[in-house]
Amino acid sequence: MRNREGFFHLHMISDATGETLITVGRAAAAQYRDMRPVEHIHSMVRTRKQLDMIVTALEEEPGIVLYTLVDKELGERLEQECRRIGIPCASVLEPMLQLLQNYLGTPHTRRVGAQHMLDADYFRRIDALNFTMIHDDGQLAGALEEADVVLLGISRTSKTPTSIYLANRGIKTANIPLVPGVPPPAELETVKHPLVVGLTASAERIAHLRENRVLSLNAMAHGESYIDKAAIADEISQARKLFARHGWPTIDVSRRSIEETAAAIIALREKRERDAAPP
Numbered sequence: 001m002r003n004r005e006g007f008f009h010l011h012m013i014s015d016a017t018g019e020t021l022i023t024v025g026r027a028a029a030a031q032y033r034d035m036r037p038v039e040h041i042h043s044m045v046r047t048r049k050q051l052d053m054i055v056t057a058l059e060e061e062p063g064i065v066l067y068t069l070v071d072k073e074l075g076e077r078l079e080q081e082c083r084r085i086g087i088p089c090a091s092v093l094e095p096m097l098q099l100l101q102n103y104l105g106t107p108h109t110r111r112v113g114a115q116h117m118l119d120a121d122y123f124r125r126i127d128a129l130n131f132t133m134i135h136d137d138g139q140l141a142g143a144l145e146e147a148d149v150v151l152l153g154i155s156r157t158s159k160t161p162t163s164i165y166l167a168n169r170g171i172k173t174a175n176i177p178l179v180p181g182v183p184p185p186a187e188l189e190t191v192k193h194p195l196v197v198g199l200t201a202s203a204e205r206i207a208h209l210r211e212n213r214v215l216s217l218n219a220m221a222h223g224e225s226y227i228d229k230a231a232i233a234d235e236i237s238q239a240r241k242l243f244a245r246h247g248w249p250t251i252d253v254s255r256r257s258i259e260e261t262a263a264a265i266i267a268l269r270e271k272r273e274r275d276a277a278p279p
Contacts, residue, residue, distance in 0.1 A: 009063025010037035135174035153199035198243035
C-alpha cells in the first residue's frame, strides 16, 4: 500500500521474462513524480505452487499488481486472491488480446511466452547489439561500412546509450568520439551504407555532465579544458563545422531523452530509404 514516504509496492507477475510488464509498469509509474514504486518482479510463473508463493508475498507487501499470465486459470486465481486481499490487479495483455479477437473474429492461441519466440527479428537484434558493443567509442573504426548508423559527437553527447537503444531496435550502430586535436577516422569520408549523424548539445549541458563525471571519478583525467565552458563551446563549434562540411544531419540532444534522439535517427533513416527507393 501507499506509505508516508511516497513509495508503493508494484508487483509485476509474468509467465515469461517480464520485460513487457517492466516497460509498461515503469512508463505508467513515471507519470507520478511524488510517488516511487518498489518493484517486485515475479517472472516465469507457470504453476499453481509458484502463484501461491507470490500470493503470500502480496499479503506481506500489498500494492498494485500487474500481470501477463496467458494461462486462464492462473490469471483467474490471481485476481481472486487480489480481491480477497483487497488490492488492485490488472492484466496488461488481456485488453489488447480482446481487441484483436473482436477485430479479427478469432480467439488467440494463448501461447506462453509467445512474444519471446526466437524469430528472425530476435537474432537481428542480438546481431545488432553485438556489433554495437564492439564498435563503441571509436573501436574497430575500420568496419564502419558494415554499420547501419554511425553517431559522431564530442564527449557527453549520449552517443553510447543512444547506440544501445538503436541496437535494441535491430540497428547496427557505431559511435565515434570527436576529440580536440584528433582527426576522425578517414573511413568516414568514403562510407556509403551507414547513415552518419552528428550529435551536439549546449555548452551548459555538456559542462554540467562533464563536471558530474569528473566528480564521480574523483579525478581530472581529461585536463582542465574538459570542463571549461569556453573550451567546450569551441569543441561544439568545430563539431558543427565538421557536420556541415559533410552534409551530415545534426541532432541537438540538450533537451531530448535517449528515446527521443533514437526516434529522430530512425525517422532520418526511413526518409533516406524513401528518397533512395526507385519511383
